[in-house]
Amino acid sequence: MRLLHTSDWHLGQSFMSKSREREHRAFFTWLLTTIEQQSVDTLVVAGDIFDTATPPSYARKLYLQLMVQLEQSTVSNVVFIGGNHDSVAVLHESRELLACLNIHVVGGVLSSPEEQVITLSDRDQQPIGLLCAVPFIRPRDVLLAHSGESAEHKKQALMTAIAAHYESLFSVAQQRQAEWREQGVALPIIATGHLTVMGVQLSESVREIYIGSLEAFPAKLLPEADYIALGHIHRAQKVAKTEHIRYSGSPIPLSFDELNAQKVVHLAAFDEDRLGSVVSLPIPCFQPMAALSGDLQALQTSIDALDLADLVQGQNYWLEVEVCDEEYLADLPQRLEQMIDGRAIEVLRTKRRRQFQPSLSASEGQSLNELSVYEVFDRRLAEESLDDALSGELKMLYRQLVSELHDEQQGETR
Template structure:
């Protein structure tokens, strides 16, 4: 029996409303190392977004390398790490030769030769025990050749076709390896992508991966020879199309207040031969988050309840009462004074809504995202027709280029 643990989206170094979270990240990695030891895990898969940006801080790097050293000294025989869209491929790849001596296998960039993404992992006796298709986040330039005059629909189609072809090529090589090594060796693939139908939550920081929003991968993009597909990118733990073997492990920490109260987990996969059995292991809550919404009486009442329970929560307060409260921040600071709670974010929807109503009747602050703001600017300046369409597309391309082509700017 082979025991595998699937996790992703650590986002080491990410802050919440300006608050550093290194203690939480450290507590999670300590718990993960203890879980590996306690459960007797043989292989750990990390499906992308190890770091929150392409230039992680020294402290984030220290957490990462300290964990890898601890994992290498544990019963875990192999660690496989692939890059996500937040990671710098070159940064992750730089120490890969050194890490390989610890049986830590890193794939930061899509390989020119698909065979370089096919890893045969061996047990202590030297016998092959697992084949991993270690596919990282596939950037647009990895799978699509741009051509002059192609439409957005053409680009989306070529992109999804390119991702599908990449998985087909890597899986075919893995299947040939299994034919050579033995039929009972499982084949596992990683992926950092947006599967069609995947669920996200407001404020989780999950980005659209490509220009536009159509390039979402359907479940049939993963060849039938794959016995388990370990996915990253979406922060909500979930199955893809109800499949037991196509899963997002989700982020181990809530990345924003929209994930407050969400159950976090890692996926434990047991293989008997090539047959998987999946169970979820709940991740403890290392820092409670609480979103409180309502009028002032509801907000004050909930803060009193939390204080009575000795809560140490970080709070996001969303005021949506009818009355305009100009001193909301001061009231909140007074309400949490003497408790172990802290208000990290205040959203006074009533004041914002009054301002918005002057320009866009019936629209609220919660209806807008960054692109909406850009569109409002175009409308305010009277930009319409073909010029508006072209400027909007240029805006989207600039944002996507910032996120993809220059990891240091993420």
């Protein structure tokens, strides 16, 4: 079996008011070509198909158009799992219809473990693998809330519940694997997940999940599957220095701090029930972007050095500009406009690097859109005279509140 692992498409994302539709269409064209060229049997998309619980109509249309194209391709199995950005209701509204096309959608935890264990087949309907489809697990999916519980107790309870969910699915998969082995068929077991595993490298665009309960899941509690396809982290990487537990990362940069990492999909090849190899296939860049930093003179040099030759008609080169100057430049937007000088370049975000001052007063000249909600809270907290323990507890509670508000917003769409 040849399995292609991708995740975190974030269809419908508004990137600093810019649509990513052109990039997603280009990625899908590349993906379909890659499936054909690499003789892919199974496509696994490990969560965050959409960017929000209420994706725009063009994003849903793009998703459904891809389903038709996948059904017409050479791929035998397609599996989508829900992520923390996805609405279970939105993903499941077309679940039964897509099942007729052999496209499996597991947007959230289902009523029984057996429903989440999928037997993968080739074009001749012969079994080639077993997949434990584990989506993003919300605390309410696996836990009952009890008043008076400490944060540490909630953390341990959620970690235990997630591990138990994995174990229940893996047990079903092992049982089916043994049944097929009795018939002389050796099948690998694949698992998915959409969560943060301890020790991974985050990026600016990754929304914190399990805040206040479980910041990261220990890799040792994952099942002993032959390959584990993970989503949520936008940088492609191995987990715990293993070959078989991986994040594929997002196919396009979702923040400027992801530009230094090559975007990839993982191609896992199996020899019967054993993982043979994992190859990372580089994804082309569909939208030129750059993060520039320096004083005004250095910025002018960097802007002049940008290669604009590959831009298509109507496309601009997107920039994040960090100005390193102790002086507050009130006319900075005008100066940057002069540097661009009518070229196909667009500055999406401007940052100023100066000596850190905790105050959020307007005299800093830093706007709120340059800060995350966590940075705003942390800077305000820094103005108070608090010991480290209390400060840490307040930060944890604030992050838990933000996470709960996000979950409530998603719940309203289900």
